[in-house]
Amino acid sequence: MAKLREMDIRTIHIKLIDGSKINGQVNINREPGHDRLSDLIATNKEPFLVVFNATTHEDELENLLRHRTLFVNKKHIIWATPDEDQK
Numbered sequence: 001m002a003k004l005r006e007m008d009i010r011t012i013h014i015k016l017i018d019g020s021k022i023n024g025q026v027n028i029n030r031e032p033g034h035d036r037l038s039d040l041i042a043t044n045k046e047p048f049l050v051v052f053n054a055t056t057h058e059d060e061l062e063n064l065l066r067h068r069t070l071f072v073n074k075k076h077i078i079w080a081t082p083d084e085d086q087k
Contacts, residue, residue, distance in 0.1 A: 011083035012037055014051070016076045024054030024070065037082045041074060049074055 008029035014022040026049060028040050041049060048071040056065045 008035070010037060012051070012080055013083070014049075014072065014080045015078045016072070017078055018076070020056055020058050022051060022054055022056050022070065022072065024051035024067075026051055037080060041077065041080055047074055048072060049077070049080075 006029065007027045009025050010028050011023070011025050014024075016022070026037070026040060028035060028037060030040060030050075031043060031045065033039070051070045051072055052068060054067045054070045056067065056070070057063055
C-alpha cells in the first residue's frame with residue numbers, strides 16, 4: 001500500500017508556448033527531496049504538471065477561465081514562478 005505524503009501547496013504563475021498564462025496551485029511534495037518549484041518542473045519522471053484551483057487567460061486578465069484541475073505538459077512551459085508572498 002502506498003504511503004500518503006503531506007501536501008506542500010504553492011501558488012504559481014506559468015506561461016506556455018502558445019502565450020497563455022496559468023495561475024494556480026501545485027503540490028511540490030510529490031517526490032521525496034522536492035522542496036522547490038524548479039525541482040517539480042525539472043523532473044522527467046512525470047511529463048505533466050498537476051495544477052489545481054487554476055485560472056487560465058490569454059490576454060492580461062481578460063477572458064478568465066477557472067479549472068479545478070489542469071494537467072500541463074511540462075514541454076509546453078516557457079517559464080514558471082512561485083508567488084513571491086510564500087515561504
